[in-house]
Every structure is written in structure tokens, then in C-alpha cells.
Amino acid sequence: xxxxxxxxxxxRSAIQExxxxxxxxxxxxxERIQKExxxxxxxLTLTKERAMEQADRIDRLASEGKMLPPLGGVPVAIKDVxxxxxxxxxxxxKILENFVPPYDCxxxxxxxxxxxxxxxxxxxxxxxMGSSNENSAYHPVRNPRDTSRVPGGSSGGSAAAVxxxxxxxxxxxxxxGSIRQPASFCGVVGLMPTYGRVSRYGLIAFASSLDHIxxxxxxxxxxxxxxxxxxxxxxxxxxxxxxxxxxYVAELENPVSGLRIGVAKExxxxxxxxxxxxxxxxxxxxxxxxxxxxxPVSLPHSEYAIPTYYIVATAEASSNxxxxxxVRYGFRAKNxxxxxxxxxxxxxxxxxxxxxxxIMLGTxxxxxxxxxxxxxxxxxxxxxxxxxxxxAFKKVDAIVTPTSPTAAFKLGEKANDPxxxxxxxxxxxxxxxxxxxxxxxxxxxTKEKLPIGLQILGxxxxxxxxxxxxxxxxxxxx
Amino acid sequence: xxxxxKDVAYVADLANLELTEEERTHMVRDLNSILEYVxxxxxxxxxxxxxxxxxxxxxxxxxxxxxxERFAYASREDILFGLRPSLPHEEALANAPDADENFFKVPKxxxx
Numbered sequence: 001x002x003x004x005x006x007x008x009x010x011x012r013s014a015i016q017e018x019x020x021x022x023x024x025x026x027x028x029x030x031e032r033i034q035k036e037x038x039x040x041x042x043x044l045t046l047t048k049e050r051a052m053e054q055a056d057r058i059d060r061l062a063s064e065g066k067m068l069p070p071l072g073g074v075p076v077a078i079k080d081v082x083x084x085x086x087x088x089x090x091x092x093x094k095i096l097e098n099f100v101p102p103y104d105c106x107x108x109x110x111x112x113x114x115x116x117x118x119x120x121x122x123x124x125x126x127x128x129m130g131s132s133n134e135n136s137a138y139h140p141v142r143n144p145r146d147t148s149r150v151p152g153g154s155s156g157g158s159a160a161a162v163x164x165x166x167x168x169x170x171x172x173x174x175x176x177g178s179i180r181q182p183a184s185f186c187g188v189v190g191l192m193p194t195y196g197r198v199s200r201y202g203l204i205a206f207a208s209s210l211d212h213i214x215x216x217x218x219x220x221x222x223x224x225x226x227x228x229x230x231x232x233x234x235x236x237x238x239x240x241x242x243x244x245x246x247x248y249v250a251e252l253e254n255p256v257s258g259l260r261i262g263v264a265k266e267x268x269x270x271x272x273x274x275x276x277x278x279x280x281x282x283x284x285x286x287x288x289x290x291x292x293x294x295x296p297v298s299l300p301h302s303e304y305a306i307p308t309y310y311i312v313a314t315a316e317a318s319s320n321x322x323x324x325x326x327v328r329y330g331f332r333a334k335n336x337x338x339x340x341x342x343x344x345x346x347x348x349x350x351x352x353x354x355x356x357x358x359i360m361l362g363t364x365x366x367x368x369x370x371x372x373x374x375x376x377x378x379x380x381x382x383x384x385x386x387x388x389x390x391x392a393f394k395k396v397d398a399i400v401t402p403t404s405p406t407a408a409f410k411l412g413e414k415a416n417d418p419x420x421x422x423x424x425x426x427x428x429x430x431x432x433x434x435x436x437x438x439x440x441x442x443x444x445x446t447k448e449k450l451p452i453g454l455q456i457l458g459x460x461x462x463x464x465x466x467x468x469x470x471x472x473x474x475x476x477x478x
Numbered sequence: 479x480x481x482x483x484k485d486v487a488y489v490a491d492l493a494n495l496e497l498t499e500e501e502r503t504h505m506v507r508d509l510n511s512i513l514e515y516v517x518x519x520x521x522x523x524x525x526x527x528x529x530x531x532x533x534x535x536x537x538x539x540x541x542x543x544x545x546x547e548r549f550a551y552a553s554r555e556d557i558l559f560g561l562r563p564s565l566p567h568e569e570a571l572a573n574a575p576d577a578d579e580n581f582f583k584v585p586k587x588x589x590x
Contacts, residue, residue: 102569195533209532238552241537307516329573339587344496363493377519379529435533460536
């Protein structure tokens with residue numbers, strides 16, 4: 001048994017049946033991190049003590065013959081934008097280099113309550129702002145499939161850790177594509193649930209109306225298991241929805257024949273790499289062979305998604321990041337003469353270039369004289385983008401698209417052109433704006449052996465259908 | 479060029495950022511390039527379109543009600559000690575760059 005290749009069920013049953021222990025699993029993952037991560041850079045902090053304590057608790061349950069919880073003993077890792085009590089949480093930023101939260105993020109607490117063992121905290125773009133993980137204030141993450149290339153972002157560490165078998169599953173966050181795009185680049189499964197499905201309590205805010213927590217996993221079933229564990233109303237987040245959480249895992253096996261899947265021409269236009277197009281078209285054909293009806297749909301406002309996103313997201317970010325002032329936590333500049341001087345210099349020295357760029361853009365879009373032209377306009381176009389999906393979902397049960405227009409690009413390739421970098425999210429941002437769920441599933445590789453991702457988008461709170469489609473497709477391609 | 483050096487200085491001031499000379503020059507270039515792209519939004523007529531500020535209108539919100547009544551789904555009874563106990567002083571101050579046993583400390587607010 002290769003302890004680093006196990007899925008959630010396999011790991012849990014192996015511990016339950018005393019074929020291995022959680023401690024052995026944890027140790028083998030730390031060994032692998034020790035060996036591989038210097039070339040990848042996925043981890044920022046290891047939480048060995050916390051992991052050993054939890055593993056020991058699970059092993060005692062198993063030795064007493066007690067039924068293990070759903071993720072009992074399974075090694076997981078957490079994007080460093082989710083607060084962990086007593087464990088440094090940086091958001092990939094120097095401004096939070098020494099921040100030790102006094103409480104746990106709800107999603108993390110729910111995973112641990114279900115028996116998961118947290119190995120450590122994962123690298124990401126600073127404050128989750130980026131599409132390549134090159135904006136981490138610590139070091140970039142490299143793609144395990146080709147270390148000259150980026151893993152995608154902002155949850156680059158979360159995708160790379162799963163792809164390099166340094167964790168069974170990880171948590172990431174998605175504001176404009178930050179779970180799905182890195183999942184696609186690294187060849188793993190990444191699920192962004194419906195907005196409100198998973199509590200944001202303890203997630204360091206980037207853009208509150210767009211932020212989602214979700215799993216990155218080796219397969220669809222593991223993603224479904226994690227979603228079931230972390231989903232559901234949390235009184236600590238008023239935007240978390242009081243909507244029943246179905247048993248996603250039990251529904252995976254339901255047939256997909258007869259499901260209507262939409263294909264929107266707007267997602268297959270200029271800028272889509274030919275190899276990616278071919279792989280996605282082949283995947284659609286496979287779904288058709290499983291009995292799905294392929295239906296053309298139109299999402300006519302798609303070309304406005306990126307500009308809308310970069311106004312809404314930066315406006316919210318400029319407000320959210322105002323809290324970093326060097327008073328209650330975080331970095332404070334030395335030798336400031338006055339309070340105002342201290343604010344400015346702390347923020348100047350603590351934030352990286354992309355974060356400052358977005359704070360500036362967002363502040364500009366909200367400033368007197370520009371609010372109507374930019375922020376209010378973008379909010380109205382957000383309505384139009386959401387209506388596009390409403391119309392399409394009258395005709396179909398899910399929409400299938402490429403996750404990203406290209407496979408993973410090289411480090412440095414887009415680093416000096418913010419706009420080119422923003423366009424890497426062209427197929428993912430619309431789902432964040434509309435609040436609908438989306439999943440990215442591996443659907444082949446390019447000639448250079450780089451993974452390609454298939455994106456399946458669903459109706460609000462209908463993760464079950466996209467998981468089911470993903471599961472059926474995955475089973476076909478294995 | 480829509481955004482000038484002066485605009486960048488003004489916005490940086492609003493955002494409590496100082497920015498170096500070099501950063502300001504880059505910011506003028508980058509903001510202009512991004513906003514030029516964003517300007518394609520003005521091609522759309524949105525006169526009769528309601529703005530969308532959040533997704534939660536999709537669940538819970540009662541559209542037949544007005545004002546705060548719309549958001550009744552998110553309300554709850556007051557809980558005497560809150561949803562979680564308040565942090566003890568020591569823990570609340572633990573991350574502060576400068577503090578005594580009771581207060582956060584900052585440089586002086588008023589210049590003489």
C-alpha cells in the first residue's frame with residue numbers, strides 16, 4: 001500500500017481496519033513534503049504538533065474498535081487564508097507574517113471535527129490576489145507536473161500539494177477562479193460550491209460577495225466528501241445559507257443519461273488554445289455518449305465578465321483591506337512619527353505590488369465622481385451576467401466549458417502585464433459573480449503533457465448535479 | 479490617459495498608501511491600461527438594470543418585503559454572551575505590534 005496515493009475512503013478504511021495508522025499516514029506525508037517541497041514550495045507552515053495530536057486521537061478510536069468519522073485520520077492541508085487557532089496565518093502576505101489567529105475558520109473546524117488531520121498551511125498569492133501564485137510574498141509555487149511552470153492561482157499551493165501527493169485533499173478559496181484554475185493547471189479536481197453553501201467565517205476577506213471556500217482533491221468523490229463535511233449554515237456568517245445539504249456522495253452514482261448539458265459558444269472563442277479546445281470538445285462528446293443531451297446555449301454578456309469582476313472585486317478588496325493598519329495585528333513600520341504616518345508606512349511596506357494595485361483600482365472605482373461610472377455600472381452588469389445564467393439554466397441542467405483558455409504558463413511569462421494575467425480567469429470569474437457552483441476536472445493533457453481542465457457549472461445550490469457529471473466523466477476517463 | 483499623476487496621489491491618500499515615485503509611475507500606467515479595458519462596460523445600456531451587490535438575494539431574501547424585513551432569514555434572537563465568549567485581554571492583545579496589559583499603543587495622534 002502506497003500511503004501517499006490513498007483517497008479519503010481508502011485512507012480511512014485502512015486505518016479503521018488497522019492495516020495502517022493515522023500516525024503512519026501523517027509521517028509518510030511529512031516525509032514526502034520534506035523530500036519534494038523544496039522544489040515545489042507549496043507549504044508555508046507545518047503544524048506537526050497539531051497533526052500528531054489529532055492522528056493519535058484517531059488511532060486510539062481505531063484501536064478501541066470505534067467507528068471512525070468520515071475523514072478519520074486523513075491528512076489534509078489548508079490554504080493560508082483560513083485562520084487556524086494558534087497557528088500562524090499569513091494570507092501569503094508580509095503584513096501578516098507574525099499573525100497567530102485566536103480562533104479557527106469554520107470550514108477548518110468542521111474538517112477536524114470530522115477526523116481530518118491538518119498537516120500545515122499552504123502558499124498562495126498574497127490575499128488570494130493572483131492567477132499564478134507568483135504574488136506570494138514568501139516564494140512562488142511551482143507546478144509539480146513541470147516545475148518551470150506556474151501551478152495557477154491563487155490556491156496554487158492547495159493544487160500543487162494534492163498533485164504532488166503531499167496531502168490527500170486540501171482547502172482552497174475561489175474569488176475569481178482561484179480553486180478551479182489551479183486545479184486545472186495541476187491536473188486535480190477543484191470544486192467551488194455555491195456562494196453561501198460554505199461559511200466564510202475565519203476566511204481572510206478579499207471580496208466578501210465573491211469569496212468561496214472549497215476542496216481540491218485527487219478525485220470527484222473526495223471533493224464530494226469534503227463538501228458534505230464543510231457545507232451548511234453557520235450562525236457566525238450571516239451570508240451562509242440555511243439550505244439543506246444533500247448527501248453528495250450517495251448521489252454520485254445516479255445516472256447522467258438524460259441530463260441536458262449546455263455548451264456556450266462564448267466560451268470557445270478567440271484566445272482559446274487549440275489543444276484545450278479539442279480536449280474539452282472530446283469530453284463533451286464523451287458526456288453525450290453517456291446519454292447527456294448537448295444543448296447550445298448563449299451567455300451573451302460573457303465578454304464583460306472580466307471588467308465587471310475587476311471593478312467589483314477590487315472595490316470590495318479596498319474596503320476589506322482597510323483593516324490592516326498596524327494597530328491590532330500585523331506588521332507595523334518602525335519609527336513612525338504620527339499615527340497617520342504609521343498607517344501609511346505600515347501598509348506601504350507590508351503590502352506587495354499586486355495588492356496595492358488592486359487597492360488603488362478599487363479605491364478609484366469607489367471614489368467621488370467615479371462611483372456611478374465604475375462601481376455601480378459593474379454591479380448592474382453583474383445582474384446581466386447572472387441573468388444570462390438564469391436564462392441558460394431554463395434549458396439545461398449544467399454548462400460545460402474549458403476551465404482556463406490555456407494550460408499552465410511559464411513562471412515570469414505574465415508577471416509584468418497585469419491585464420494579461422487577469423485574462424487567465426476569463427472562463428471562471430462569471431460563476432463567482434453569479435454565485436453558481438463550478439467544478440474543474442482533468443480532461444487530458446497537451447502534447448507537452450500539461451493537464452487540461454474541464455469546467456462544469458451548475459445551478460445555485462445544485463452541486464449534486466455537477467459532481468454527478470464529473471464523477472461519470474472521471475470514471476470514463478480512468 | 480484618464481488617470482493622471484495627480485489622481486494617483488489623491489487615490490493613494492484615500493487608501494492610506496504612500497507609494498514611492500517609481501510605484502506611482504507604474505500605477506499611472508497600470509490603472510490606465512486596466513481602466514481602458516474596463517471602459518467596454520460603457521457600451522452596455524444598463525439604465526433599467528438593478529445593481530447586484532450580493533448573491534444572498536438568491537436564498538433567504540423575502541422579495542415581497544421591504545427594507546430590513548427582506549433579510550429576516552439572517553436574523554436571530556440575541557444571545558446573552560454572543561455566539562462565542564469575548565477574547566480575554568491577553569489573547570486579544572497578543573498580536574498587537576505594541577500594547578500594554580490593557581490597550582493597543584499607537585504613535586501620537588495630534589502633532590504639536
